[in-house]
Amino acid sequence: MGTAMHDGSIEVELVPQGTLAERIRCGGAGLGGFLTPTGVGTLVEDGKERKSIAGKDYILELAVKADAALIKAKTADRAGNLVFSKSARNFNPVMATAADYVFAEVEELVEVGAIDPDAVMLPGIFVDAVVLAPGKQADAGGDA
Amino acid sequence: MSAEIREKIVSRIAREFKDGMVVNLGIGMPTLAANHVPPGVEIILQSENGFVGMGAQSRSRARGSRPDKRRQPAGDVLPGAAFFDSAFSFGIIRGGHLDITVLGALEVDARGNIANYIIPREDGRGHGRCHGPVRRGEKGNHRQHPLRQARPAPRSGSAAPCRSLPWARRT
Numbered sequence: 001m002g003t004a005m006h007d008g009s010i011e012v013e014l015v016p017q018g019t020l021a022e023r024i025r026c027g028g029a030g031l032g033g034f035l036t037p038t039g040v041g042t043l044v045e046d047g048k049e050r051k052s053i054a055g056k057d058y059i060l061e062l063a064v065k066a067d068a069a070l071i072k073a074k075t076a077d078r079a080g081n082l083v084f085s086k087s088a089r090n091f092n093p094v095m096a097t098a099a100d101y102v103f104a105e106v107e108e109l110v111e112v113g114a115i116d117p118d119a120v121m122l123p124g125i126f127v128d129a130v131v132l133a134p135g136k137q138a139d140a141g142g143d144a
Numbered sequence: 145m146s147a148e149i150r151e152k153i154v155s156r157i158a159r160e161f162k163d164g165m166v167v168n169l170g171i172g173m174p175t176l177a178a179n180h181v182p183p184g185v186e187i188i189l190q191s192e193n194g195f196v197g198m199g200a201q202s203r204s205r206a207r208g209s210r211p212d213k214r215r216q217p218a219g220d221v222l223p224g225a226a227f228f229d230s231a232f233s234f235g236i237i238r239g240g241h242l243d244i245t246v247l248g249a250l251e252v253d254a255r256g257n258i259a260n261y262i263i264p265r266e267d268g269r270g271h272g273r274c275h276g277p278v279r280r281g282e283k284g285n286h287r288q289h290p291l292r293q294a295r296p297a298p299r300s301g302s303a304a305p306c307r308s309l310p311w312a313r314r315t
Contacts, residue, residue, distance in 0.1 A: 014262075017192060018234030025231040038238065043262075086221070087193040090230045 026063035028097025069099030080124030197225025
């Protein structure tokens, strides 16, 4: 990846992590972008619109979307409802909202209804395909 | 830098921690500050990777091995901890809900402007999460303690309430 970036065979944009999370969130929520003070007056601002609101400067960051997302969860049911483990949640649920096609790799696959609706961290409506991690067993027979 | 000097710096930083503060520690030396929290003081550690409520020792270990820092064994999580996704986590940082963040920096100037995400003409380090907390510094409820290495680098932001604890050039 580093080599491909330096020889120019892939284009890489470096984005502050919180700005990346929010850009993805916007992409998944149907928003065009957001105004943030993060990056004002730094290289991050290059080529971006600046706006002053109530005396404070912000830059316009645009939403990002993906054609496909590969995400990882601990548990899925057969409707694609997902539960993540601890801090492995990080970018997974938000990225799933911002991609046209979402593959979820999971450690365990359970029947619909086995996950308490209160415990679902990402609703299955965002998940197109569930793939059981190699070496893991589904709770009951059948393919995902 | 000798281990003795590192200990001195991180223990000085830890004296800034007051009971009940929500604290985010950067990778490297800043994480060591968690091991020097004064007696009788409890702080709540927040990680940009999506949780609050992590043990000091375990955070230091977890953050030391960077590729695995997102994978916290269950034992590292204290009672009362909470997990959330990255967008929420940065809302905590950028929304001004931290009391202190401790950052490393490549360079700090006399006004508290800090540079800590790239070295010109060298392999990129990337922004990481440093920009967000740097901006929050303007709000005044959020102090930083950049640890300085002397090298010219583009700045990440200006941080008026920033408190700098400089040390000599890293070799």
